[in-house]
Amino acid sequence: MRKKRKGVVACSAGNHAQGVSLSCAMLGIDGKVVMPKGAPKSKVAATCDYSAEVVLHGDNFNDTIAKVSEIVEMEGRIFIPPYDDPKVIAGQGTIGLEIMEDLYDVDNVIVPIGGGGLIAGIAVAIKSINPTIRVIGVQSENVHGMAASFHSGEITTHRTTGTLADGCDVSRPGNLTYEIVRELVDDIVLVSEDEIRNSMIALIQRNKVVTEGAGALACAALLSGKLDQYIQNRKTVSIISGGNIDLSRVSQITGFVDA
Structure with missing residues (x-):
């Protein structure tokens, strides 16, 4: 429960963003997703619609990873990796x-x-x-x-x-x-x-x-x-x-x- 209260953060240039956002909505978890600034509007909108707060940062996936590290450090959120897990x-x-x-x-x-x-x-x-x-x-x-x-x-x-x-x-x-x-x-x-x-x-x-x-x-x-x-x-x-x-x-x- 303590981890659930902290919320989660993810980064994605693909489908992971929407998957995490939907899961957060289903489980009642506060979610934040970092996406590149050039992410398609449809992808950003779908992620927001499911429940998560979207943070647009950087030009590519590597940039979003750096931002996630900052958010974890500042807010204590749990990181949900997009693939290496x-x-x-x-x-x-x-x-x-x-x-x-x-x-x-x-x-x-x-x-x-x-x-x-x-x-x-x-x-x-x-x-x-x-x-x-x-x-x-x-x-x-x-x-x-x-x-x-x-x-x-x-x-x-x-x-x-x-x-x-x-x-x-x-x-x-x-x-x-x-x-x-x-x-x-x-x-x-x-x-x-x-x-x-x-x-x-x-x-x-x-x-x-x-x-x-x-x-x-x-x-x-x-x-x-x-x-x-x-x-x-x-x-x-x-x-x-x-x-x-x-x-x-x-x-x-x-x-x-x-x-």
């Missing part, structure tokens, strides 16, 4: 269980990567049921700390500039997520900003699904042909992880109407 990873892993329930004979699962919580959880769940299923990650060429770490064999940082996949704009993976990914994930591929954009357009035109850039990463890898060696004549699941994007931003990115 066993319980958070386990929660995200339930997606893997749902995949196995719906398509038990799947061959490949393609997953977007930011800090690595989503792919780590899915990989643990799926590989524990069938180790032969491939789990493949996708990141932007502009921001791919996990891919750089995975291929180099040690945790490293990579960010050249921003990305349309702002929900996955995490330059350095978590310690725990990296270890799980290194052990269980089969490959990680990179996609360009144009490939992300083309994926978003294809999902709208062909599937009538509006996604944010991070949500379109897995499909971008499939459409680019970079996964052809894995998917030919194979059953493949592509994770579409989010639709938190402003309509004005959709228009600007896709070019359907003048921005």
Whole structure:
């Protein structure tokens, strides 16, 4: 009860913000969420609507982490990590269980990567049921700390500039997520900003699904042909992880109407 009275704080460039905010509303906990200043208005509004106070700070995920540390120090709140936490990873892993329930004979699962919580959880769940299923990650060429770490064999940082996949704009993976990914994930591929954009357009035109850039990463890898060696004549699941994007931003990115 004492921890509950202190309240919690989280930071997120993706879905974690809304998840924490909704949980706070359900449990009667005072929540505060730090998001980058450039976060989509729809994402900010949804987080506020669920109950949490939103603090806009900095330009990227690393900036929000610094602000969270300040809030914890000043207010004594409990920090809810966005990805590098066993319980958070386990929660995200339930997606893997749902995949196995719906398509038990799947061959490949393609997953977007930011800090690595989503792919780590899915990989643990799926590989524990069938180790032969491939789990493949996708990141932007502009921001791919996990891919750089995975291929180099040690945790490293990579960010050249921003990305349309702002929900996955995490330059350095978590310690725990990296270890799980290194052990269980089969490959990680990179996609360009144009490939992300083309994926978003294809999902709208062909599937009538509006996604944010991070949500379109897995499909971008499939459409680019970079996964052809894995998917030919194979059953493949592509994770579409989010639709938190402003309509004005959709228009600007896709070019359907003048921005």
